[in-house]
Amino acid sequence: MKRTYLIFTLSILVLCSCLLTVGINAQNQPANLGEIHGNFQMDMQYYNPDSSIKAPVVPEKTGMNAFLNLNYTRDNFSAGMRYESYLSALQGFDPRYTGSGILYRFISYTTQKLQITVGSFYEQFGNGLILRTYEDRGLGYDNALEGIRIKFNPRKGVYLKGIYGTQRTFMTYGPGTVRGLDAEVNLNEFFSALADKRTNIILGSGFVSKYQPDAGTGTYIVPLNVGAWSERINIHRGKVNFQCEYAYKINDPSAANDFIYKPGEALFATASYSQKGLGISLSGKRIDNMDFRSDRNATINNLEINYLPCLTRQQTYSMLNFYPDATQPTGEIGYEAEVTYKIKKGTLLGGEYGTNLLVNFSTVSGLDTMQLKPAQDSSRMGYKNRSYFGFGQKYFEDFNIEIDKKFSPNFKLIAIYASQVYNKAVIQGEPGTPMIYSQIGVTDLVYKISDTLSIRFELEHLYTREDMGSWMSGLVEFTIAPKMFVAASDQWNYGNSISADRIHYYNGTLGYIWGTNRIQLSYGKQRAGIYCVGGVCRTVPASNGLTLTVISSF
Amino acid sequence: MKKFIVLSFLFLAVQAGFAQQKLQKIPAVDLKTMDGKAFNTRSIANDGKPIIISFWATWCGPCKKELNGIAENFDVWVKQTGVKLYAVSIDDTRNSGKVAPYVNGQGWDYTVLLDENSDFKRALNVNNVPHTFVLNANGEIVWQNNNYTEGSEAKLLEILKKVAKGEKIE
Known part of the structure; x- marks a missing residue:
């Protein structure tokens, strides 16, 4: 099986080579060589042992995920592949991602x-x-x-x-x-x-x-x-x-x-x-x-x-994503409503540049079902729906308001208030844990000092009496356009009922960008949490260390 | 066997060096418009005037800052350079239904396309959003940028003016 895949990958390479060679050899006329483009990303992390945040011990001390995509196109023909390396996979990724190889490769004709x-x-x-x-x-x-x-x-x-x-x-x-x-x-x-x-x-x-x-x-x-x-x-x-x-x-x-x-x-x-x-x-x-x-x-x-x-707002800021929703494929019901409104320039609330408002509400519950007892369930249906559109136990709810306002050519503000309900027992599969009710406030301020210098502040607060208690979070980012940025941030679990767990998760980042290339170095602590995109999540363990990211596309 | 693959890979990369001199054309990918119609990227065109292709998402803060920043003076940009902007949303079906209300709510005068499964993003080797491309009169990519910094609209306008005049971009 593996051999077949290798041979297939090889054939793509040889075919691309041949096509390119044919193009290069057809001299003296603007030969159609086709084009090769791609992108690359590497994330490498060095892990410090840190028992205070319950970071798992990493015997190999470092982890590395990397990939390179290569796409070849010539007229109607295209081919591509991706080389991936997990040596070993970063903490939080499934350990079945291991070693290196080309698992993605294709040939296409259009x-x-x-x-x-x-x-x-x-x-x-x-x-x-x-x-x-x-x-x-x-x-x-x-x-x-x-x-x-x-x-x-x-x-x-x-x-x-x-x-x-x-x-x-x-x-x-x-x-x-x-x-x-x-x-x-x-x-x-x-x-x-x-x-x-x-x-x-x-x-x-x-x-x-x-x-x-x-x-x-x-x-x-x-x-x-x-x-x-x-x-x-x-x-x-x-x-x-x-x-x-x-x-x-x-x-x-x-x-x-x-x-x-x-x-x-x-x-x-x-x-x-x-x-x-x-x-x-x-x-x-x-x-x-x-x-x-x-x-x-x-x-x-x-x-x-x-x-x-998921039918809930995909949030951008860290405290709003602290307790993120994830679809329960076995059964759920919910709805979401969103209104965006732009208050016109030159009005009292609109000011000189206009004001953007966004209001969003979403709620998700389990289905209204009745478990069937094994004795009455000879065909093993598992459960019965009591009512088709009935709402059962609440899984998640989010009400949020966002105001986006420009005060002057140099000063912009985003402010968000959110109230969330999170059923940790169901979403994280930890039966017995109580429902988490949280109130979150976020402000994001950008001040442009000159054409090339700008400074951004992010202040966030999450209030809850459940789980780990309240959090405060701050970030300062200094950008020297277009090439460099420096950021420092801290997330502080000041409301934790156990005083030894009132930990500061500080982090510093330095980034250098030119064209479509970026090198980024960050050092600090990362809290254990859930990282989600589109309602699909992975849990990330706590870590303390140095991370190097290299991104390039060509 | 594995070594052979790596060698072939290198060989290909060297050859790619030759192929690289050519500017990139837009690959043909099936997308959707905001009202659900099929749209193939072969149809991206602007009568020989400059084109911006900007990848964004409703959950991406810097993307929205960039596109809102451009929107403020976009009518002036169009007058000066004739530019057309394709804002390609990589929101999947969780959020793609909210793209049209958001775009209209903001009053953007862009051509908005939905890339729900990131096919176009992959074809153009975009790692992260925002990622912005500028195309010349022949539909070739002459400039690209994959981050947003406050005030970067000025740089973009400068590039567009050069492209509109047919000047070369470094």
Whole structure:
């Protein structure tokens, strides 16, 4: 198996070389050599032992994650690969990321109507409810498919996609096969009679099936093939947009759902209205037993086929992200509302430059269910829904207001207030821990001293009586545009009920940037916490040490 | 076998040195517009006038500072250079539905595209947002920058003026 992958990678290299050589040798005329571009990132950390913050002991003293992407394009042809190194993986990344290798490589050919990709690829059907493969290197998330993808546009307004492959799991590939088809039709493009209509309608439909053999050693008889389908619609008219997707999955007993045979469902809808200066959006979702993986024994974030987006605001500042929401694929229901408004220039509240306001509210709860007793549950459905749209136990809630104001050409302010509720017992899987209620305030001030010098202050406060108590956080950043920045920050757990744990997590950072290159060095303590992107999270242990980051793209 | 791969890699990198002299063209990637329509990046064009492609996200503070900074005088920039700005949001489906209300709420006069699965971001080798590209009359990348500093709009305008006149960018 491994040998096949190596040979495939090698073939890509040789093919690219040949194409380049052909180009270089065709002298005396502007030969089309194609282009090679790429990017590189390395994060290396040296770990100091520090028992005061409960930092784990790292016997190898250092960790290093690095990757280099190389993309070659020539006319309709493209090929690429990524070399990755985890020697050993940074603390907080799954230790199954180990060693070095080329796990991502592809060849692709594109014409107006057809695109064929062989090798690794990332794909998404609709909102991702039945299929989304993607990567987030900062999260250590990569569920790329390895196989074949064909995209075909047979006529105007019709978009077809087919995929067939196995999924990446850390430094290898999973045991299951994933197959899928997706069709999207833009009615206004398809029917010429609708071309000039103000209302635009797009319909989409997808089907994904996974196959995994069963050794027959488990307790249950499991389906070897599991299918999931989804239907979606997007309606747009003037200032209004509405989109909705419903997905269904047949019974799929797995480690993630405790081997129950209940079918899965997901519903996701967003409506929005916007005009110049005003935007309103309202979204809702309901997820019921929709964990979908290409390995029925996989857990945490491993080998997921689909993506169930969080419907809560993705926060930017550290105290607002202290207790972040994460989707519970086994079941949850929630909604989110957001209003953005720009107060015009020259008005009393708008001032000379106008003022931006944002108000956001989101809430997520468990489903309203009833556990079935094993004696009454011969078909092992696990639970029953008491009411379809009923709200059960609260998982997460966030109400926040943001004001964004420019006072003068040199002085800008962002101020945020938030009130959050966090069910640690469910979201972090620690039964018995109490609900965490927090109030957070953030101010971000930027003052431009001259054309090249600017200073930024970030002051944050998190108030809570639960968990570790209240926190204060401050940051000063000095930028010498365009090349250098220096920052110092401290997060202080002053409200901890145990006085020995009232720790300062100080940090200093120095960065140098030129063009698309950046070198950054930071030293200090990092608190244990959760690092999330898009509702997918990883827990990061506490650490104390020196971090070197090198980023380049070419 | 592994050594051979590494050697081939190096060989390719050396050859890439030759290929590098050419300016980068925009790869063809399928994106979406804010109203859900399919959009291929082959369609990125501005009648021979300069183009800005700016990668951003609703959760990225510096990105919003940069695009709001440009928005303040964008009408003047258009008059002076004829520039067109494509703001490519890498928000995934958690946030992509909130992009249109945010963009209109801010009153941006940009062409906003959704790159929900980061395909265009990957094709242009973008590590982090913000990342901003300037394209010349032939649609080639002549300048790029992957961070935002207060007041960097002035530098960007300077580049655009040169590009509009057909001058070379160092």
